[in-house]
Amino acid sequence: MAAEVSGSRWRTIESMEQFPPTDRTSVKRLPKRGVYDKGQIHAILDEGFLCHIGFTRADQTYVIPTGYVRLDNRIYIHGSPASRMLGALKAGVDMCLTVTLLDGLVLARSAFHHSMNYRSVVVLGTAQLVTDPTEKMAALQAFVDHVVPGRWDEVRQPTAKEMQATYVLSLALTEVSAKVRTGPPIDDEEDYALPVWAGVVPMRVEPREPVADPRLSPGLAPFDAARIDRRK
Numbered sequence: 001m002a003a004e005v006s007g008s009r010w011r012t013i014e015s016m017e018q019f020p021p022t023d024r025t026s027v028k029r030l031p032k033r034g035v036y037d038k039g040q041i042h043a044i045l046d047e048g049f050l051c052h053i054g055f056t057r058a059d060q061t062y063v064i065p066t067g068y069v070r071l072d073n074r075i076y077i078h079g080s081p082a083s084r085m086l087g088a089l090k091a092g093v094d095m096c097l098t099v100t101l102l103d104g105l106v107l108a109r110s111a112f113h114h115s116m117n118y119r120s121v122v123v124l125g126t127a128q129l130v131t132d133p134t135e136k137m138a139a140l141q142a143f144v145d146h147v148v149p150g151r152w153d154e155v156r157q158p159t160a161k162e163m164q165a166t167y168v169l170s171l172a173l174t175e176v177s178a179k180v181r182t183g184p185p186i187d188d189e190e191d192y193a194l195p196v197w198a199g200v201v202p203m204r205v206e207p208r209e210p211v212a213d214p215r216l217s218p219g220l221a222p223f224d225a226a227r228i229d230r231r232k
C-alpha cells in the first residue's frame with residue numbers, strides 16, 4: 001500500500017511488524033481497508049490525542065471521550081480517582097479504545113456513495129493502574145508534551161498532592177486494528193457522466209489564533225499556535 005492523504009503528512013510507512021489480527025479485530029467490511037502494521041498504527045495514535053473509551057458498568061455501556069498518549073507499546077490515560085470511568089477500568093473491566101482522524105469528506109455523484117476519508121484505530125483489552133511513580137510522572141509529562149510539544153518544561157511541575165489526586169492507567173497495544181480510507185469517491189460507472197461536482201473536501205483539526213487569558217502576566221511573548229499543529 002502506498003497511501004498518501006491529500007493535505008496531511010500521513011504516509012504509509014510499513015514497519016513490517018504487525019499486530020496479529022484476532023477474531024475480534026479482523027476487519028470484515030471492506031477488509032482491504034484493514035491495517036495491522038505497527039508503524040502505521042503508531043503514526044495514527046501519535047497524530048491524535050483524543051480517544052473514546054467504551055466499557056460496561058452495572059449493565060450500562062458508556063463511551064467516554066478522553067485524552068491519551070502512546071509510549072512504546074502502551075496507551076496512557078489519566079483523570080481523577082473519583083472518575084467513574086477510571087474506577088471501572090481500574091477494576092479490570094473490558095474496554096475498547098477508539099481513535100479517529102477525519103481526513104476528508106468524500107462527495108460522490110450519488111447519495112449512496114458519499115463517504116469519508118479517515119484513519120482510525122480500535123484497541124481492545126483491560127487497563128492497569130500505574131503505581132510506579134517514575135512511570136506515572138513520565139506518562140503525565142508525555143501526555144502534556146504530546147498535546148502541546150515542549151509545554152511540560154514551561155509550566156509548574158505537579159506537586160505530590162496533585163499526583164495523588166491523579167490516576168494514570170495504561171492499556172497494552174496487543175489486540176489492535178486500524179482502518180484507513182483514502183482517495184476519491186467510487187461511483188457507479190453510469191453515474192460518472194452526471195453533471196454533479198464530486199471529489200474530496202479535505203478536513204483537519206488545526207489550531208486557530210490563541211486567545212490570551214485576561215489575567216496573563218504582562219510582557220509575555222504570544223503563544224505560537226503553530227507548535228500544536230498536528231500535521232505541519
Ligand SMILES: Cc1cc2nc3c(=O)[nH]c(=O)nc-3n(C[C@H](O)[C@H](O)[C@H](O)COP(=O)(O)OP(=O)(O)OC[C@H]3O[C@@H](n4cnc5c(N)ncnc54)[C@H](O)[C@@H]3O)c2cc1C
Pocket residue numbers: 050062064065066067068078079080082083084085086
Ligand atoms: C476533548 C475531551 C478531553 C477530555 N480529556 C479528559 C482527560 O484527559 N481525563 C479525564 O479524566 N477526563 C477527560 N475528559 C472528560 C471525560 O469525558 C469525562 O467527563 C471524565 O473523565 C469523567 O468521566 P466519568 O466516567 O467519571 O464521568 P461521570 O461523571 O461518572 O459520568 C456520569 C455521566 O455523565 C455523562 N458524561 C460524562 N462525561 C461526559 C462527557 N464528556 N460528555 C457528555 N456527557 C458526559 C455521561 O452520561 C455519564 O454517564 C475529556 C473530555 C473531552 C470532551
